[in-house]
Amino acid sequence: MRRAALPVLIAITLAVGCTRAHYRKSADRAAYPIVADREALGPGYGIGRLQLEPPPGSRLADPFNPDHPPKPPDDRAAGALMDHPYKFHGSRWWGKDGHTDLIEPVGWEAALAPDDRGTVYLNQNKSAEVALLNSREYQTALEDVYLSALSLTLNRFEFDLRWFGRNATAFNHAGLPEPNGSSTLTSNSDLGFNRNFAAGGQLLIDFANSIVYTSTGDNPQVRSNLLFNLTQPLLRNFGRKVRLEGLTQSERDVLYAVRDFARFRKSFYVSVAVQSGGYLDLLLAVQTLRNSEANLKRQEETYRLYAELFRGGRASVVEVDQFYQSFQGARQDVLNTRVALEGAKDQFKLVLGLPPRLPIELDVTPLDPFVLTDPKLEQLRDDLEAFQRARLQELDAPPSVEVLRRVFTALRDLAKNGPSAVTSAGADLDAFGRQLDHPARPTDDPEQRARDRATYTALKTALTEEAADLEKATARIERDAAGVTEETRKAAWEASVEGAKLFLTALDGVIAVQTQARIYRIELPEVNVSQGPALAFAKENRLDLQNRLGQATDAWRKVTVAANALRGGVDVVASANLTTDPERNQPLRFSSELSTYTVGLQFDGPLNRVAERNAYRLSLITYQRAKRSVVELSDRIEFQIRQDIRELERTRASFAIARQQVLSAARQYENSRLNLIGPKDRRTANDSTTLALIQALSALQAARNALAANFVLFEQRRLQLLLDLEELQLDDRGFPTNAAPRSPDRPGPAAPAPAPRAGAPGP
Structure with a gap:
């Protein structure tokens, strides 16, 4: 019986396996280097933080043991179904790792460095930093890269030695109780490995051992087999083109995922720091509120002056009423603008991964020119x-x-x-x-x-x-x-x-x-970009176009793979079964007399290939679609860049027009104001003066809003051009290293520049 105890113990050990932490860390050791290797393939493939788990200061961090997390708070109705599924009592062991009422960690706000009132101060770079730390969208995209690498590890493992170990031990009793009946203890064990070859062959080596004990007291029966089995296709499923296709595709998919994430990371920065709904857009809302408040202040001052003039008999009740209505309209405009700003702030917090209840204060120094x-x-x-x-x-x-x-x-x-x-x-x-x-x-x-x-x-x-x-x-x-x-x-x-x-x-x-x-x-930054060199640069460097080209080649390869499935099957099969003499009980002494050897051919005629035919025809169509997709994206890139350049030129012209409108509106207001408060030889207070003042104030506010809007819009489109050119480069922190598109007479990628100063109106 002692001989049977050893295989049983080995089987229990193998069944239990290693700890959860061992397998988690093993997955990380396999996946992280794959992603790092892909990053090293190109200068624009950097993805920044590679560690999957968020840092401790993140709202997304998990303070508990990742392999044995406590039971989180559950929905009450759903929890009842977990405790009593159908007519059964649920497991009592669900809470063996403890319980917690937390979904997010306690005290994560401290990493934001709030002031004594709990207010968080944000500038452009701080906003991007907070978003990279707390954004759920960013964390999910990073996990997708990791999962693509994790999937590749399984494809690679398919061509490694795949060991297996099995044991089946059974006790059987027949007849009357002892000593009249008979009992048998049987233990069957297998140890071996599979190996797949790049040309399509498969090798199986299996050492099988069987031990039988009986209650009669006879010596145990021990028998071993050493099995070798090799299969090599010659037509269908033959060759590296076919057999390595899954591995090849998975290797390339990880590269695509890294490129997609590298581009997503740039887009993420632009959306947080500059684009609509981002930090710069918030500053525009702040400036719009400032303009509304300045207009309200002028309206109130002028209304108070009209009220005093009315008391002195130098202004009519109609003039006072006209300005009172204008004053109340300005108050309503401030209320509306302030509510819109607070709503935009809350929406921005969601982008950053922060709760809307968290008070924030923006660094408004970029608005100093206004x-x-x-x-x-x-x-x-x-x-x-x-x-x-x-x-x-x-x-x-x-x-x-x-x-x-x-x-x-x-x-x-x-x-x-x-x-x-x-x-x-x-x-x-x-x-x-x-x-x-x-x-x-x-x-x-x-x-x-x-x-x-x-x-x-x-x-x-x-x-x-x-x-x-x-x-x-x-x-x-x-x-x-x-x-x-x-x-x-x-x-x-x-x-x-x-x-x-x-x-x-x-x-x-x-x-x-x-x-x-x-x-x-107030000036706009200079952008010197020529359309021809810009298009050539983008088509050479756009990561999504590189992926689309690779995917077209993927579709081209799959035509060959699908065509291979149309062929007949001819496989060479060879096997050897070395066995021991069961009467000698010597598990490693194989007997040539009892061993068998087999070699032969297996043929499967291509008489039924309808499914394979359809798959082949589909592969041809898919390839043509993939080529069209490359052309479509290439054309779209041309459209984007041409549109970006046109929009930049239009916005620059609109900014110049808005500046002239502000100047004109300011002069009109000062002239109308002079007619009201100036010396006697200049003062002509009457209905026309009142209407002129109201119109001048309205025009001045609209012109100032337009000037700020065009300033921000130009910066947004300038960053969009950088993104569409694939020239926006980020450092490991996620901040831009280049501040402007490459000049057409300076070949090669833009030279790195220091990250923008905190609060600058753009990178």
Whole structure:
């Protein structure tokens, strides 16, 4: 019986096998190198993080033992069916690894570095980093690459030695109980391997051992067989073309998967950082809200001024009502824009893999070019308007001398800021002038450059005149302040009102100069791409086109494989069965007298090949479709790039038009405002002035929105061109290493450049 115990013990050990962790790690050791090998085949095949399990700081991380995870929270109704399937009691061992109420790890938000209020600050690169860490879409795509490599390991294993070990042990009793009956213990064991060959042959080697014990006490019967079996096709299923097809396809599929993921990774960055719904799109929504809030502020200030003018009898109720309606419309616009921004933020959080409840705050420094007025100048104008409204409230009862002196002191303090206002505007105007000194670019319009230079000259003259007006207004305020007496109380009050108007009018002129200079300073990045070299570069480097070419070759190979199945079957079969003498009980002493050897041919005539015929015809059609698919994608790439270049050119032109519209709308607003608040010789408050102000404010808001939209749209299309050219390259972190398309006169791929600074409006 001891001899039977050994094969039984071996069988139990083999049946139990290794641990779950051993097999998981074994799969990783086989799959990861395959993916790494494919990455090394091309410069654009990098996929970044290769490790399948998300890092600990990810929301997708699993803090539990991956091989023995605890039971997760279950749906109550479905859980009842797990505990009592049909009429049975469910297993009591489902919870042997414990229970958890968690689906996502606790404290994953700490990796986002929130502030004390729990708010997460995001810039462009931080957004991409968070998405790579927490995006479910990205993790699923990475797992697909791993699964393709894992599938290949099975195809490779098919051509390795495939060992097997089996044992069957049975106890049999017949007749009456002992000692009258008879009992038999039989143990049959097999140990061997299969091997497939590249030309289609198959080899089987099997060592079989049988041990029989009986209750009669006789010596056990031991018998062994050593079986060799070789099959080699000669027609059907013969040759490396046919037999290696599955392995070849699987090897190429992993390369396709790596390329697809490398391209997905680039598209993922562009969608998160730039494209519609991405970070840059959020910044556009922020700028739109800023424009709406600025319009609301101007509407409210002007409405308050109209209300004071109405009290003094210098504005009609119709004018007040008209501006009140416009003011309420601006309030509604701010509400709508703010709700749209918050909805866009929540949608962006979903893209990043974050819960919508998580508060985020965006780095808005890329919007600095759209701040068209120095905040200090804006505050100075607000203070002057508040001063003016306060004076209008004193229309029926001029204040005392003491109050008037304090009024003039406040006005003088405001007027002291005049030189700094001129300096601020002059700095922007000088920067605009230096910009005009840059050499002309191929895409520049000579006529537009001449107009811009003329505008610069006119602005320089205007700033000099407004500076002089500020000095005059300041001097007048000083003179009027010194003449305040009880006898001149009413005249002094009127002088304070008129002095504030003169200074405010000159300040508006300074702000108008600064606004126009800053508008001109907003420029789009240069993109020098020629259509011919761009198309050639894309067709040589597009990863999806490379895959499509490979898939056409796959379809071409399968024509040969399908044609092989039409042939008759002729197989050479050889076998040898070496056996031992059962009477000697010597399991390794094979007897030549009892051994058998066989060799022969097996023939299967091609008399029924309807299914194979159809498969062959299908392979021919599939190949033609694959070729057409290559041509179709090649044409689509041409269309994409031609469209990208056209759209870039159109967006650049639209941006220039929007800039001129902002300039025109700003001038119209300043002129209409001057008609309302300017000196007596310029003021003509009436219905036409009110309508002109309302229209100018509406046009200015629309033009500013259009300018920002075209700026963002150009950046989105510029990145789309990089993506369509397959020239966008990412580093291991997932950030771009090149900032612009390759110049047509610089052959080869773009030289790597540092990653963009955090918060830049594009890579």
